[in-house]
Amino acid sequence: MHIPDGLLDPxxxxxxxxxxxxxxxxxxxxxxxxxxKEDSEKMxxxxxxxxxxxxxxxxxxxxxxxxxxxxxxxxxxVAIILGPWASVIVLFLILVIQSLFGDGGITAxxxxxxxxxxxxxxxxxxxxxLFVKILNNTSLKKELKVTxxxxxxxxxxxxxxSFICGIEIGISGTIPIExxxxxxxxxxxxxxxxxxxxxxxxxFYIYKTKPDFITTESILKVK
Amino acid sequence: xxAIKKYKxxxxxxxxxxxxxxxxxxxxxxIGFLSDNPDGLERVLIDYNGEEWLENLFxxxxxxxxxxxxxxxxxxxxIVLSISxxxxxxxxxxxxxxxxxx
Numbered sequence: 001m002h003i004p005d006g007l008l009d010p011x012x013x014x015x016x017x018x019x020x021x022x023x024x025x026x027x028x029x030x031x032x033x034x035x036x037k038e039d040s041e042k043m044x045x046x047x048x049x050x051x052x053x054x055x056x057x058x059x060x061x062x063x064x065x066x067x068x069x070x071x072x073x074x075x076x077x078v079a080i081i082l083g084p085w086a087s088v089i090v091l092f093l094i095l096v097i098q099s100l101f102g103d104g105g106i107t108a109x110x111x112x113x114x115x116x117x118x119x120x121x122x123x124x125x126x127x128x129x130l131f132v133k134i135l136n137n138t139s140l141k142k143e144l145k146v147t148x149x150x151x152x153x154x155x156x157x158x159x160x161x162s163f164i165c166g167i168e169i170g171i172s173g174t175i176p177i178e179x180x181x182x183x184x185x186x187x188x189x190x191x192x193x194x195x196x197x198x199x200x201x202x203x204f205y206i207y208k209t210k211p212d213f214i215t216t217e218s219i220l221k222v223k
Numbered sequence: 224x225x226a227i228k229k230y231k232x233x234x235x236x237x238x239x240x241x242x243x244x245x246x247x248x249x250x251x252x253x254i255g256f257l258s259d260n261p262d263g264l265e266r267v268l269i270d271y272n273g274e275e276w277l278e279n280l281f282x283x284x285x286x287x288x289x290x291x292x293x294x295x296x297x298x299x300x301x302i303v304l305s306i307s308x309x310x311x312x313x314x315x316x317x318x319x320x321x322x323x324x325x
Contacts, residue, residue, distance in 0.1 A: 001262065001263060001264050002262075002264070003264065004277075004280055004282070005280060005281065005282035005283060005284075006280035006281040006282055007268075007280060028316070031316070031320075035313070035316055035317045035320045035321075040317050040321075041314070041317055043313075043317075044310055044313050044314050044317065045234060045236065045237055045310060046236065047309055047310065047313045048237060048305070048306040048307075048309050048310035048313075049236055049237050049240050049241075049306070050309075051305040051306060051308070051309035051310075052237075052240060052241060052244060052302045052305050052306050053240065053244065054305070055301050055302055055304075055305040056244040056247070056298065056301075056302055059294075059297075059298055059301060060247070060298075061259070061260070061262060063260060064260075064263075066266075067260055067266070068260050068261055068262065068263060068265075068266040069259075069260040069261065069262050070262060070263065071262060089312070089316075090309060093305075093308050093309055093312060094305060094309075096308075097301060097304045097305055097308060098301070099286060100286050100287060100288040100289075100304075101286060101288045101289060101291065101297055101301060102286035102288075102289040105282060106282070106283070106284055106286070107282075107283060162263060162264075165264060166267075169267075174268070174272075175267065175268070175271045175272070179271060180267065180271075183266075183267040183270065183271075184263060184264065184267055187263035187266055187267065188263050191262070191263050
């Protein structure tokens with residue numbers, strides 16, 4: 001879903017840059033108390049590791065039926081681990097590094113961070129929160145509730161991001177909107193399955209091995 | 224020495240995951256389960272405008288790491304860059320937030 005340079009018109013590009021920068025600045029101030037704790041420096045190497053995992057998984061494409069491929073976006077996954085506001089900054093920086101390799105455009109960074117960081121991260125996180133709330137009515141174990149909610153939330157977030165991406169392409173006049181939106185959503189309904197499985201497995205693994213690394217547990221209100 | 228002791232486990236985790244990621248990428252490229260097919264957005268653009276159109280989109284710059292054509296090498300450099308940039312940025316964020324508190 002990495003938008004290359006030259007695809008979006010200048011107005012769409014500038015508007016998405018402004019929205020993304022505003023949310024990142026807001027994100028810095030709202031990132032929570034996690035980075036103000038006495039031993040918060042100990043989290044930093046793990047954030048580096050998380051970034052490496054997201055980069056590597058975004059780098060490798062798994063096959064999807066119909067002659068296309070998909071890769072992890074990871075916005076919701078990062079948001080579950082570090083919080084929704086920090087996830088936008090993490091995704092933006094990863095996208096900057098990827099653009100150095102020509103994967104996603106430099107002028108389209110605002111749009112890519114909007115789709116993958118803000119929709120994938122912030123919206124995805126609140127979707128997970130909603131599904132955790134629903135699953136709290138069941139007798140499932142804590143880790144299973146978060147894992148299932150992550151799978152559903154990240155799936156919906158990726159399809160929603162593709163919908164928004166289709167609108168951006170349509171507004172820019174690259175492809176008529178009535179073609180761009182259904183086509184993007186169709187492919188990402190398939191691609192999203194991979195996103196859901198990978199995100200859920202990583203969250204489940206962390207819950208089993210190092211649950212305190214899920215820093216948003218109190219916000220998610222898992223019972 | 225003290226710093227190394229303090230960050231022993233995070234550093235071990237970084238090295239272990241780095242090695243694991245390298246292994247996954249290497250195995251993926253070797254046995255070919257990773258796909259070279261276009262992703263969702265590329266597929267939509269190719270279906271409507273053609274592959275040549277996509278390749279000729281105007282870009283205001285040449286990505287300065289795009290000369291690395293070997294995907295395995297690009298993967299290693301990208302992972303190292305990601306760890307460095309993200310660790311550096313969040314170190315600064317933590318310092319700034321703590322300074323503000325004190």
